[in-house]
Amino acid sequence: MSKSWGPTSPAGRTVLITGASSGLGEACALHLARTGFHALAGVRRPEDGERLRVAATGRLTSVIIDVTDEKSVQAALQKVTELTGGTGLWGLVNNAGIAVTAPLECVPMELLHRQFDVNVIGHLQVVQGFLPLLRAGAGRIVNISSGVGNVALPYLGAYAAAQFAKEALSDTLRRELVPQRIPVVVIQPGAVLTPLWDKMSDEGNRALNSVPKPVQELYRHSFQQFMKDNETSARTSRTTPDDVARVVFRALIAKRPKTRYTVGRDATGARVLARLLPDRAIDRILGGIVTPAR
Structure with a gap:
């Protein structure tokens, strides 16, 4: 008899989602609670947790966690251990993140450190802390990345x-x-x-304005056009936070999940580009982004 790879029931299973205060993390926490999981919404402020609890139509508990703070991660681990008892965690959704947007020549080092502290080091810190609970719960890790994890765009x-x-x-x-x-x-x-888009624009303009004016003028026109075009793409995109949440749900219930899921035509296209085209061809496709003002 062939082995069945049907979906796993979410009933009685607990999932921790980091960065659940807004955006993709909030959509994931609410969707997972609504579909039967016990969603642990990782937030940095108690008021965000209370807002999510009120909005949830299923079982949702907020957990205070700052992924860049070792003491905060350990305190969250202790709380989650108490909440789950001996059942452990079914899923850890690493979603907390920021996006630094600016020409690399203009990125302050403290901002670059912050980018890696949140999106990389913080994620591994959470994984290291919660792996014993994942082992106890026969669970899995879901890391939220980006189509930009396939092709690096200018700015x-x-x-x-x-x-x-x-x-x-x-x-x-x-x-x-x-x-x-x-x-x-x-x-x-x-x-x-x-809400990440507004933060990206503000941080990017601050970074650009922090360098000498001759350097600013090398990038200002094309950078501002890039930000405008990308905001338009986001506003007109058919991909929503709920679409991402549904794919996260699929990854959590699949008995044999894929190693990667793309969400949206642009993310799928970026993955195809990275696999099929040589670097120079991709450079030509993206070259128009950095065309200077005429």
Whole structure:
């Protein structure tokens, strides 16, 4: 008789989602609670947790966690251990993240450190802390990455570097955890309109304005056009946070999840580009982004 790979029931299973205060994390926490999981919404402020609890139509509990703070992660681990008892965790959804947007020549080092602290180091810190609970619950890890984890765009170099690093961590974790039967899944969303876009624009303009004016003028026109075009793409994108949440749900209930899921045509296209085209061809496709003002 062939082995069945049907879906796993979410009933009685607990999933922790980091970065659940807004955007993709909020959509994931609410969707997972609505579909039968006990969703642990990782937030940094109690008021965000209370807002999510009120909005949830299923079982949702907030957990205070700052992925960049070791003491915060340990306190969250203690709370989750108490909440789950001996059942452990079914899923850890690593979603917390920021996006630094600016020409690489203009990115302040403290901002680059922050990019990696949140999107890479913080994620691994959470994984290291919660792996014992995942082992106890025969659980899995779901890392939210990006289509930019396939192709590095101009002016998204810092963010892309962090996403590439997260992809590498995910591949290594997946291979190291095979003997322990803990699947590691990557979700690669394309452009999705979330509050992250406003933060990206503000930080990018501050970074650009921090360098000498002659350097600013080398990038200002094309950078501002890039930000405008990408915001338009996000606003007109058919991909929504709920679309991403549904794919996360699929990755959590699949008995044999894929190693990667793309969400949105642009994310799928980026993955195809990275696989099929040589670097120079991709450079030509993306070259128009950095065309200077005439």
